[in-house]
Amino acid sequence: MLKNYLLTAWNVFLRRKLFTAINLACIILTLVVLLVVTAMLQEAFYPSGVEHRSNRFLQVHMIEATNEKHTSLSRGPLGYRVIDKYLKPMPGVEMVAAVTGIEPTSVIMNGASTEVNMRHADAEYWRVLDFKVLAGRVPNEDDVAQGRMVAVLARSMAVKLFGDPAPLGRQIGTGGQTFTVIGVVQDALHLNSYADMWVPITTYPNTSYRHQMTGRFFALLLARTRTTCQPFAQKCSALPREWTLPAIRNSLRLRSGPTARSICSPAACPAVKTAIPMPARWY
Numbered sequence: 227m228l229k230n231y232l233l234t235a236w237n238v239f240l241r242r243k244l245f246t247a248i249n250l251a252c253i254i255l256t257l258v259v260l261l262v263v264t265a266m267l268q269e270a271f272y273p274s275g276v277e278h279r280s281n282r283f284l285q286v287h288m289i290e291a292t293n294e295k296h297t298s299l300s301r302g303p304l305g306y307r308v309i310d311k312y313l314k315p316m317p318g319v320e321m322v323a324a325v326t327g328i329e330p331t332s333v334i335m336n337g338a339s340t341e342v343n344m345r346h347a348d349a350e351y352w353r354v355l356d357f358k359v360l361a362g363r364v365p366n367e368d369d370v371a372q373g374r375m376v377a378v379l380a381r382s383m384a385v386k387l388f389g390d391p392a393p394l395g396r397q398i399g400t401g402g403q404t405f406t407v408i409g410v411v412q413d414a415l416h417l418n419s420y421a422d423m424w425v426p427i428t429t430y431p432n433t434s435y436r437h438q439m440t441g442r443f444f445a446l447l448l449a450r451t452r453t454t455c456q457p458f459a460q461k462c463s464a465l466p467r468e469w470t471l472p473a474i475r476n477s478l479r480l481r482s483g484p485t486a487r488s489i490c491s492p493a494a495c496p497a498v499k500t501a502i503p504m505p506a507r508w509y
Contacts (some may be wrong), residue, residue: 259315276355276414280301282451283354285314285418287444305425305438309445316447323350323446324427325418330398342383342400345421345428354446355419361392362409365426369408373428377405380413383422401428418446 237245289308290301309324316322325347333340352364364378377398384393384407391410398405405425414420435441 258270275416276348276357277416279354279448280295280354284447284449285444286447287301289440291440300440301439304443304445305441306435306443307437307439309443310436313445313447318450319349319353320448320450322448323354324348324443325446326427326442327444328347328421329442333387333398335398340387343420344400344423344425345422346427348427351424351446354448357414358412360410360412361393364409364411365424370426370428374426375403375405375429376408376426378409378411378424379407380422381410382413384410389398398423401431403431405429440501 287303289304290299292299303326307323309322314324315320324346328343329345331342331344333342347369349365349367352366357364360381362378365374365376367471368374369376372421379387379393379398382389385391387393387398388396390396393407393410396407398407
């Protein structure tokens with residue numbers, strides 16, 4: 227029977243070659259588009275690889291502030307102070323990582339300027355995400371505490387800058403600072419892990435970032451297990467009841483990313499609504 231189907235299809239193709247070729251091309255194009263879209267959605271909502279723990283971490287990426295009359299609104303990424311003072315001490319969380327968004331910078335190498343997408347990250351970032359280390363190592367707690375001028379490169383950027391997939395000990399100059407390469411990791415295209423270069427969070431030229439409520443950071447909160455939704459939400463109530471800035475403490479909101487649904491939603495975990503010491507919305 228299958229042989230007859232194939233012979234019939236072949237005969238139709240011979241009689242109407244152009245029509246059949248167009249049909250086949252459209253079918254193939256449709257299937258390719260569906261496969262690509264499905265793969266992108268799967269990576270976005272159920273990532274594997276570097277972000278394979280995303281089913282139990284929550285990304286907090288934005289802070290909103292309004293005046294008492296709610297006639298104006300400002301929003302932006304978190305400042306490091308919010309993460310360090312209010313999110314990191316939260317009980318019931320395995321760890322909280324702080325990392326900046328992409329920070330474009332220029333690296334001068336062999337007389338040529340190369341655009342590099344850089345991030346500042348703390349030591350917890352490298353434990354929440356699971357990068358594949360190809361050479362050397364990633365920054366640890368001591369590197370961050372001491373503010374060591376070290377850097378990790380994505381493999382493609384290491385090859386582009388040095389022509390070497392493992393340029394350990396080589397130096398990179400950018401923004402008036404010089405970093406020593408201590409590690410190379412496999413390239414990653416996930417939302418939280420994409421970059422060309424990572425340096426410790428404490429290598430900023432000054433410490434003003436430590437006191438900012440808004441800035442360029444976001445936080446990754448890692449729960450101990452997928453099933454710790456309710457205990458996690460209840461322990462969130464131990465957060466401070468007042469912010470440092472009393473004039474706006476009742477008009478701040480934290481926004482979290484889509485991965486919030488992987489841990490808990492407002493419907494499943496109503497305690498989350500009172501977790502932050504002001505009206506809070508978690509998305």
